[in-house]
Amino acid sequence: MYFRETGQFKSKYKEELAAFPIFEDKIGIAIAALLAFVLIPIFGLPGLSWDFTMSAVMIPVVIFTITTLGLNILLGFAGQISLGTAAFMGVGAYSCYKIMTIFPDLNALICVVLSGVVTAFVGTIFGLPSLRIKGFYLMVATLAAQFFLEWAFIRIPWLYNYNISGAIEVPYKEMFGIVLTGAKSEPLTRYFVCLGFLVVLTWLASNVIRGRIGRSWMMIRDMDIAAELIGVRPLTAKLSAFAFSSFYIGISGALMVFFWLGAAEVESFDINHSFTYLFMVIIGGLGSITGCYFGAILVWVIPVILKEYGKSVFGIDAFVMENFTTILLGVVMVVILIVEPHGLARIWQIAKQKLRLWPFPY
């Protein structure tokens, strides 16, 4: 009833191939965009202060969606498992810091993109073992990347400019008179920068995935021998997946430090964070772009909001809520994996299917 495709005829191939071929989907995406671009930036979320909504909920969730997109490209579309996500974010962050301090006059946004390029390069190098090994063995190889990079972030003081505290700090940057980074920047500016990156990167990912490269990734994922036989080169397909994925992850790492945290130590890029990003991808749904959004929102936003409500509405102690949300997230994860192993994206698809028939199931 709410979701009816009847009467929506396509007379051109172009319409058939549109990103959102169904009218209702267009409405849905318009509502989501309205929320993200207008309503939340103006009103915030109910019950939370505006600053908190922006700085603790919206900015991180946008950044983590980019991370999840990156990891999903590798894991969901190309079938190459990686546990080094957090370390690659670190590569993005540290390279952005280096680029910013070496070229102080370079625009902050260009620095972020360049740090993505650096990470893509590093990611490709660590992706090389994927040409020979698969599955669990590859996972262990990426684990090595995680540990090696963590080690490098501590032991190579050049990376943090010999700073005594070993942390990277965010320099002050502006563009067209608007402060982009540093403590003087407005949360709104930082949010829109991140959101801009997310929109562009989502658009890019959805197009690449639907194109030749994306199809070669999926062929490799589904059956690499068959893919090789019909002319897909594993070398280019696998390495391009690593490069593309690392590019996203690097950008999100740079955004995380420069547009959200404001300073970072190596512990922001440790293995536990890698697992969190992996959960986001799995809960959201492997091989689905919408799923990246769902996963990041569920894993990041729900605990933060619950904690805040628990404190302000019910007066529950913060540390009780902390434990509670950890338990809750674990339960949700297990339930989702049992009920629907394909994640929230699949649940969303089923819901759409049901809505088509509702209220007349037949």
Added chain:
Amino acid sequence: MKKTIISAFVAVSTLITTVGMSFGDLLVPVMTYRVGPFAANGTQNANGFVDYLTMLNERDGGINGVKIKVEECETGYKAEKGVECYESYRGKNPLVHTPNSTGITLQILAKAPEDKTPILTMGYGLSAAAKGETFPWAFNYPTSYFSQMTSILKYIDSQTGLKDQKIGFIFLESGYGREPIPVLEQLAPKFGFEYFLLPVAGKDAQNQSSHWLTVRKEKPDWMIMWGWGVMNPTAVKAAIKSRYPLDRFVGNWWSAGDVDLGPIGEAGKGYKGATFNATGTDFPAVQDVIKYVVSKGITKTGSEGPGTVLYNRALWNAALIAEAIKTAQDITGKKEITGEDMRIGLENFVLDEARLKELGFAGMVAPIVGSCKDHEGAGAAFIQQWDGSKWVKITDAIDPMKDIAQEMLTKAAAQYASNNAGWTTQTCK
């Protein structure tokens, strides 16, 4: 049905908004960690802090008649939770931030001047914050890591002399652990001692065997530790196992708590630690906390909490904040002060012997006076030793090598300011 849901939603959201806003109290936010790998230490810290301010509410009805509202935020000692906590206080007029983590301090340090809320990091945080002219909004009373390291080295000098000694420095590999390394770097050639570094990554805190093999090989004359959480007891146990003489092993003030040595007990006898507050419940302030808060059960503290190193230190931390609030109230003539007023309070309070006696801290801590230039204070630390069941003070206050520490602090502060273009400074009279 739909209407009910909508009206329920509206009702809930208005309720949430109204509950969220309650002004009129003095909001003292504190970031604590009662969960995670550092919870054992974090809980005592949190309890002491909250209990002292609760005691003021119970005993005196707040400060100058205005109630104090302590708001805890759980960080789990994770840096990214710091931003979340910091934002959750925004707009509620927080007086002073207590991040309880050097990593979080680094993150919020740059925001403090923008939000006009000072940060007090008692005995942790960025050492360079001692320079009040460069860091108008950050304070690290009563002393910094730089100063503490020089105090410890002075103590070693008084025992065996520093010349030709070999010192092993074992530290938690983080911003916190790395802070004092420049001191070693600079002083080693000057005093003619050698040192080597043993960095312990956070996740390896419980697995230090390889480091202690190095210790066996290198045979250092002294060991100094900058540890936290489960790393501390692990290191002391490893030292016992590798038969390292414990009386040559000195922890900093975060590596010498009752929670660290308690589980080791008799075997840990001889281990030394620096501190800037005495232990025990003999002080009137501690007695008041027991009387008004702990015995009444309006706390999360068990009876074993008061008197321990970290608990007493947190009391002292809260007391300093309370004194700064009072000073700010007196200077501005306002009862309900803001973060900006609080900054004035933090630069002008006077905690001399007489005032410490009034507050019930006499003998527990050294007197300290707030100042615009020096956000670090007196900076003295003393050495205590574990006697198998409790900590015993074995030296008087050891002043840091002021000239050396000051020179390094100035350099570090200048470096921070030059890294952050447009950094807000102040000029002191």
